Amino acid sequence: MPATRIFSEYDVGGAMGTLIKNGTVMNSDGSGKADVLMEGEKIAQVGGSIDPKNHTIVDASNLLVMPGGIDVHTHLDMPFGGTVSADDYTSGTQAAAIGGTTMLIDFALQSQGHTMREAFDTWRKKSDNKACIDFSLHMAVTDLGPGDGAQGLREMEEMVAEGISSFKLFMAYPGVLMIDDGLMFRVMQKAAKLNALCCIHAENGSAIDIVVAQMLAEGKTAPHYHALSRSPKAEAEATHRSIALADMAGAAVYIVHLSNAYALDNLKFMQKRGARALAETCTQYLVLSLEDQMPGKSWDEAKFVFTPPLREKWNQEPLWNALKDGSLSVVSTDHCPFRFADQKSLGRENFARIPNGGPGVENRLQIIWHYGVNAGRLTPEKFVELCCTAPARIFGMEKQKGSIKAGLDADILLWDPNADYTISAATQRMATDYSMFEGWKVKGNAAKVFSRGELVVDNMSQPGKFLGTTGRGRFVKREANAGGLA
Incomplete structure (x- = not known):
């Protein structure tokens, strides 16, 4: 240096x-x-x-x-599929710290028919006296309110004033979290004016739901079919569409948990044409695969049911290369843990009822160092960029962290x-x-x-233990900087 x-x-x-x-x-x-x-x-x-x-x-x-690791994609104490993610703000933030992460960004989920303010207050209460490292929130937008949506657009301004400078938009999970293109475009237009960042769960949820129903009708209920029902091309299509809409709206966009080479191709295509588009991948997509973890042989494969699903192994190297060349900017976890015995089991007879998500916040840095740096795919400096510095810069924290x-x-x-x-x-x-x-x-x-x-x-003298006080973590207000993109 x-x-x-x-x-x-x-x-x-x-x-x-x-x-x-x-x-x-x-x-x-x-x-x-x-x-x-x-x-x-x-x-x-x-x-x-x-x-x-x-x-x-x-x-x-x-x-x-x-610098301490920054994980910008976690789901702590999150309701999903009739249960709640296993880690709350205490166990989840302590696990993060034990693995070397000192800051995370969780998601406040606005329910349809309710306000962003309600979601913000709910998630702040979840963290009160529990968070053990610093944290912030993205706001997931599912509803702009009645009529012309003016109420929701005003709320976006309020959220930015509260230090929430990123908004999550779901293109999957119809009837629960998914929004249509019109609402997404309006949010993007407002985000552009606020210099905020739009985070996109990019999957064509409408097409996927049709495939899921067809598979279940054919008796294909095992966990393996969860992965097969969510085509990489459904992710690629939504990736392209969301970036195109953001480009039309003049907004900056960040694709979350990009999992496969088809989606990556669409990201690169739009980046080369000047779209202000960034993306992350997650630890699991770099080292786990459909062939090795979900070949369709046992119920144990429910442990690997998350969305997007695991992909064929050949997708891994393009993702590693994109991290090296900068097409992908961040490695996060999408940490959304559910116990196997009593939570994943809710979908024993129907893969569509298996709570989506896996545990990863504790092992992110270990996995990326071992399979990235030790394997010669990444330099130590690039490791810091992907896991610490870029997350701080993209999400408006570089004056504080990273x-x-x-x-x-x-x-x-x-x-x-x-x-x-x-x-x-x-x-x-x-x-x-x-x-x-x-x-x-x-x-x-x-x-x-x-x-x-x-x-x-x-970990040298008291391995695996959190030595700080429960509740010491602080909410970090982030600047609205459009992902650090000019």
Whole structure:
């Protein structure tokens, strides 16, 4: 890392702080040996040899000093399919921290016939005295209210004033969350005026529902058919359509959980033609596959029922390449956990009733480091960009989080690239009775995790434990910056 980026300071003021020494500072734009001083909740100084006098010393020898991970796609305490996701704001945020993530963005879901304000208040109550790391919210819009929708459009202004600078639009789940193209276009027009970002669940829900009904009528009820009912081309079509509508409206758009090469092709096509379009993929689509996890042989495959579903393995390498070349900007999890024994079982006789979602917030960084960095697909700097810096920049938090830089929140991850770790439900903090990566051996894991200057995880001495106070997490107000796109 150039010296001008390594050596910086921020109002040190002579106060006693916590000094991280002997580590390698790893940012998205470079790396280098440096010390990092935390004063209170902020990074006060990053320098070559900071005087240790009066400071608590943390020895980071052989460790990488990174910004804490940011997961911009989780679903905590979320009602779905007659049940509620297994992780609430306590277990979910603690699991995130144990895995090296210090900030997440969850979704407030507006119910049809209700207001965004009601959804916002409901989700804030879910987090009260429970969140253990900092968090924010996207607002899922399903209804603009009666008549001309003026009420809903005014509410969008209110949400941006509250620090919610991104709006989720569902093109799937008819009758529950899905909106039509007209409503989507109106939201996009308003978002453009507000400089807000539209996050899109891109699947052609109307076509998919027809296929689901046809499969069930033919007696195809096993979990495997969930994946087969949701064609990658249905995702590709919706990806193209949503970006085209956003381009017409002058809005910036962010495709969530992009899972396959067909959808990726449509994203790239529109990006090359000037559309302001960004996208994420998720951990599971990079390492799990239809052939390996859902070949159609057992009920256990319900563990991997989420939407979009797993795809054929050949899709994985195009996704990795898109992360490397920048076509895809972020790796998130879509963490939406349900227990296998008593929640996934709701769909034992009908795959359409299996709660959609899987647990992943605790293992994201381990998986991406091992199969990305260790495998030579990503540089360590690109890892930081995808998992920390780009999420902060795209979602209006780069003045607070996402880099090891003086003046930002002291959300710091000490990463041990040589740590061997075996993923298992028996040792995870996530509140599910299974892991999607059960028994996988990875190299690279969080050693120590600081959230706003406080040591909240020490996997070197107390592995798998959250050391902070329950409820210490704060709601982060985000700037409306249209995804950081000009």
